[in-house]
Amino acid sequence: MNKALEWYPIYLREMLLFRRKLFKLGYLFSAMIAPIIYLIAFGLGLGRNVRFQGSDYLTFLIPGLVAMSSMSNSYTWIATAFNLNRLYFKTFQVFVQAPISPSSIMIGEVLAGMVKGLFASVLIIIVGFLVPSGFSITPLFVLILLLNCFLFANLGVITGMLAKSHEDTATYSNFFIVPMAFFSGTFFPVDKIPNFIKPIIYILPLTHTNIVIRKAVLDTEGLISFSILIIYSIAFFIYGSRLIKNYSE
Amino acid sequence: MIQVVNLTKMYNGKKAVDSVTFTLKEGEVFGLLGPNGAGKTTLIRMLTALTKPDSGTCTVGGFDVRQNSAELKKIMGVMPQENNLDRELTAYENLLIYGMLHRVDDLYGRIHEALDIVGLLERKDSFVSHFSGGMQRRLLLARSLMTSPMALFLDEPSIGLDPQIRHQMWDIIRKARMEGRTVMITTHYIEEAEALCNRVAILSKGKLIALDSPGNLKAKVGEYVVEYVDGEGHLVQHICQSRSEAQNVSAWCENSVTIRKSNLEDVFIKLTGERLE
Numbered sequence: 001m002n003k004a005l006e007w008y009p010i011y012l013r014e015m016l017l018f019r020r021k022l023f024k025l026g027y028l029f030s031a032m033i034a035p036i037i038y039l040i041a042f043g044l045g046l047g048r049n050v051r052f053q054g055s056d057y058l059t060f061l062i063p064g065l066v067a068m069s070s071m072s073n074s075y076t077w078i079a080t081a082f083n084l085n086r087l088y089f090k091t092f093q094v095f096v097q098a099p100i101s102p103s104s105i106m107i108g109e110v111l112a113g114m115v116k117g118l119f120a121s122v123l124i125i126i127v128g129f130l131v132p133s134g135f136s137i138t139p140l141f142v143l144i145l146l147l148n149c150f151l152f153a154n155l156g157v158i159t160g161m162l163a164k165s166h167e168d169t170a171t172y173s174n175f176f177i178v179p180m181a182f183f184s185g186t187f188f189p190v191d192k193i194p195n196f197i198k199p200i201i202y203i204l205p206l207t208h209t210n211i212v213i214r215k216a217v218l219d220t221e222g223l224i225s226f227s228i229l230i231i232y233s234i235a236f237f238i239y240g241s242r243l244i245k246n247y248s249e
Numbered sequence: 250m251i252q253v254v255n256l257t258k259m260y261n262g263k264k265a266v267d268s269v270t271f272t273l274k275e276g277e278v279f280g281l282l283g284p285n286g287a288g289k290t291t292l293i294r295m296l297t298a299l300t301k302p303d304s305g306t307c308t309v310g311g312f313d314v315r316q317n318s319a320e321l322k323k324i325m326g327v328m329p330q331e332n333n334l335d336r337e338l339t340a341y342e343n344l345l346i347y348g349m350l351h352r353v354d355d356l357y358g359r360i361h362e363a364l365d366i367v368g369l370l371e372r373k374d375s376f377v378s379h380f381s382g383g384m385q386r387r388l389l390l391a392r393s394l395m396t397s398p399m400a401l402f403l404d405e406p407s408i409g410l411d412p413q414i415r416h417q418m419w420d421i422i423r424k425a426r427m428e429g430r431t432v433m434i435t436t437h438y439i440e441e442a443e444a445l446c447n448r449v450a451i452l453s454k455g456k457l458i459a460l461d462s463p464g465n466l467k468a469k470v471g472e473y474v475v476e477y478v479d480g481e482g483h484l485v486q487h488i489c490q491s492r493s494e495a496q497n498v499s500a501w502c503e504n505s506v507t508i509r510k511s512n513l514e515d516v517f518i519k520l521t522g523e524r525l526e
Contacts, residue, residue, distance in 0.1 A: 097299060
């Protein structure tokens, strides 16, 4: 096999496992359930008479739910699988003892995480088109969706490598992913948040995803957020690769 | 083929492996013998680039574990003590992923051959989670052989196997030796070490306390053992240098006495005061 395709067996393994899970009804529901509940509760219920940024609430909410869903699925699946494979099933040993580079392990896992994130996002997008709203997809939307999946899959690998137990993975999620889902502009624009919290909110990557994913074209604000997402993605990828390189049992 | 010099690894301030030094020749089967916690697995993990040593050096096939680990990984096969197969994949898929990671030529032919060697060809499409413990051990051995490695590391290969399968596994290991592969085995089965190994290293509390052929080790500590049960029901053993010495010892014992040839466990007990289990 070509050295440039060293990542492929890692990706293939995840896809073989993913394919089996896909046929289990529980998996489909677990990927969709939280965003659908939010869509019904906030979008169709609470937000019926709310308007943000000159459009109805559903048009505002659906891109945010897609961003949130792509984040949580790309992140959670990889963080959990990586952690379990490393600490309990020991299958990570097989990767470490193979003659491939740490970045190849990273690429294979991250691409698999992206597929899982995109799968969940597509389900939400389908629902988004079924409910009455002005929701539409632009090339920029697709680009940001891919970037968001890439970024959070990288973060998933980092969490999977750092967590010392399976419980740790849930702790990281509760401290970083859950607050990000609610305060980073998924359900309401970040300019509605009190000023003293804003510096923290603008550090969070999902905030920048939510800013760009709702734009039709890349203006100055969008370009800044897009650049921040790129910087986060590269930094997370390098850090994750270093963690794998320095791995020792 | 394998050179280990002053290799040391510490966990939480305790030395799991303490300044271990030895050399293995090409085509040799080398046994690491010791009780649980002696440092055997840690030593194998360092040699196979899974654990980073704190100090010392080790090279396999001339490749330094720390500096040339990618090259080293191309020439080694590992059968770990813990089952690290993907349970949700089939036997075939497990070998497919492993073979692709190691860039095995004629991959499909090699998978077929490896499964055939361990008698699992008919179960190639079964999920590993449906395999018995013994079948999973055999699949791990098949996987380690798939790359035709120059150095084969087997960590407790026959643990949990019934005697018949264990002997089949020994035949496979003997064949690997005949093919010129260097084999390192950790075990706490005495008969396994005696049946397979050219040389045996005895580890106790991370230290290498003896290293020689099984015959020489037994000759050094004594070739005969006198065994009897004392008045309190304890099994008492005396290791003797010759048969005549053993007969003299047995003459003053009141209870029924057995004289037998010594084995590696007797060597181990004599050197460490511990049993292997």
